[in-house]
Amino acid sequence: xxxxxxxxxxxxxxxxxxxxxxxxxxxxxxxxxxxxxxxxxxxxxxxxxxxxxxxxxxxxxxxxxxxxxxxxxxxxxxxxxxxxxxxxxxxxxxxxxxxxxxxxxxxxxxxxxxxxxxxxxxxxxxxxxxxxxxxxxxxxxxxxxxxxxxxxxxxxxxxxxxxxxxxxxxxxxxxxxxxxxxxxxxxxxxxxxxxxxxxxxxxxxxxxx
Amino acid sequence: xxxxxxxxxxxxxxxxxxxxxxxxxxxxxxxxxxxxxxxxxxxxxxxxxxxxxxxxxxxxxxxxxxxxxxxxxxxxxxxxxxxxxxxxxxxxxxxxxxxxxxxxxxxxxxxxxxxxxxxxxxxxxxxxxxxxxxxxxxxxxxxxxxxxxxxxxxxxxxxxxxxxxxxxxxxxxxxxxxxxxxxxxxxxxxxxxxxxxxxxxxxxxxxxx
Ligand SMILES: CCCCCCCCCCCCC/C=C/[C@@H](O)[C@H](CO[C@@H]1O[C@H](CO)[C@H](O)[C@H](OS(=O)(=O)O)[C@H]1O)NC(=O)CCCCCCCCCCC
Ligand SMILES: CCCCCCCCCCCCC/C=C/[C@@H](O)[C@H](CO[C@@H]1O[C@H](CO)[C@H](O)[C@H](OS(=O)(=O)O)[C@H]1O)NC(=O)CCCCCCCCCCC
Numbered sequence: 001x002x003x004x005x006x007x008x009x010x011x012x013x014x015x016x017x018x019x020x021x022x023x024x025x026x027x028x029x030x031x032x033x034x035x036x037x038x039x040x041x042x043x044x045x046x047x048x049x050x051x052x053x054x055x056x057x058x059x060x061x062x063x064x065x066x067x068x069x070x071x072x073x074x075x076x077x078x079x080x081x082x083x084x085x086x087x088x089x090x091x092x093x094x095x096x097x098x099x100x101x102x103x104x105x106x107x108x109x110x111x112x113x114x115x116x117x118x119x120x121x122x123x124x125x126x127x128x129x130x131x132x133x134x135x136x137x138x139x140x141x142x143x144x145x146x147x148x149x150x151x152x153x154x155x156x157x158x159x160x161x162x163x164x165x166x167x168x169x170x171x172x173x174x175x176x177x178x179x180x181x182x183x184x185x186x187x188x189x190x191x192x193x194x195x196x197x198x199x200x201x202x203x204x205x206x207x208x209x
Numbered sequence: 210x211x212x213x214x215x216x217x218x219x220x221x222x223x224x225x226x227x228x229x230x231x232x233x234x235x236x237x238x239x240x241x242x243x244x245x246x247x248x249x250x251x252x253x254x255x256x257x258x259x260x261x262x263x264x265x266x267x268x269x270x271x272x273x274x275x276x277x278x279x280x281x282x283x284x285x286x287x288x289x290x291x292x293x294x295x296x297x298x299x300x301x302x303x304x305x306x307x308x309x310x311x312x313x314x315x316x317x318x319x320x321x322x323x324x325x326x327x328x329x330x331x332x333x334x335x336x337x338x339x340x341x342x343x344x345x346x347x348x349x350x351x352x353x354x355x356x357x358x359x360x361x362x363x364x365x366x367x368x369x370x371x372x373x374x375x376x377x378x379x380x381x382x383x384x385x386x387x388x389x390x391x392x393x394x395x396x397x398x399x400x401x402x403x404x405x406x407x408x409x410x411x412x413x414x415x416x417x418x
Binding site: 041043044047142144146147149150151153154 | 252253351355359360
């Protein structure tokens, strides 16, 4: 499980504040996740997520002390940008990034839970669609939704996807799923905490792209 | 006609050799063309074309004398790369770039020629589809073709597109079309010459993405 398991997310501290540096380091291992889907069709998604990470990193690097936690980034940007906020800066980048993270989380959780299309047990369309419906669909206009439906056909079958996640290592499916469950513990907690922060700060937007 | 007309392509010399530097300069004004389509859905296309240009420019910049013309790039890369060629280097980047240029050329030519869907005279889907069918479709697998069909709905109407091409200037439609025709003269000759070069050099590939 080279891809996910060697880079477990850090556990959250009691106050749920997420250290920007650690978060950026963990999350930088995720874009290759989209390569595991096995088609160049997903390159624009990887690029979009990479763009989010680069943007947050640039803000962090401009003053690592000031922007030590994700919470501080939102607070400071809110005071800097006034009425432009939250559709601006690292706040906007993290708003979208968390949706991509939620997508990954729900997809992995659904696989770990053994959810399957009984008629097509080796396909993962049902798991991808669940993740898309819950994490992204409501932020996409009908054209992007149509593009998603078309791109879905490029998704790999279940066995190929699990194999790609483990890279070259030979891992039995059950071991792979166990490792996914282990990865999900801190990952889910982190994504939940970011969502909660956006909700508390009233920083969530629901415009369509 | 800020976008296109202020940057006419250079006329071809008698031997049809295209100066790399001039070509890169002219072609660098084209990616904003995809912004004229008015939707962020087209951002991945713009990124792909920008990537091609960056790759060719990097090869040129590594030795501007050696790579003075596009013909020299293909000849030299053929000798450097052996059996890997032509699916490599600036040869591959230009192979795909020329298809994007052909797409733009056919689309503009079709508008200039007044081709219309009589039932929807203010839509340009018919013109975009013609350009896609002739320039790109055969290199796209069925999934990317499906994505294209979905993305087509994001195309602007004819008047909005022509207006975007002229940027802020107020230009009557007939003037705009006249300028497109003027732009197309050297542009079409350049694209034709590149296609001819790929054919003569046996450098064209027809694998699908
Ligand atoms: C030849 C024919 C070609 C036709 C043209 C092709 C058209 C292709 C259209 C592809 C869409 C690609 C996905 C990207 C969508 C993006 O538009 C959205 C919003 O993106 C955000 O927008 C903000 C401004 O509003 C800022 O710029 C953010 O940037 S900022 O950092 O600058 O602030 C940016 O992330 N991101 C998203 O929706 C996030 C997507 C996450 C992906 C989740 C996985 C889905 C997996 C699906 C598997 C089946
Ligand atoms: C949330 C849901 C999200 C779902 C996911 C979204 C999926 C989106 C899929 C979008 C496809 C975007 C278009 C890009 C397609 C590209 O795959 C191809 C080949 O691209 C080439 O590939 C080579 C290797 O084979 C090299 O890497 C080249 O790179 S190299 O420089 O490194 O050598 C590269 O250009 N280019 C193309 O087909 C060229 C496209 C030109 C565009 C022409 C205009 C079409 C206009 C259409 C208007 C309606």
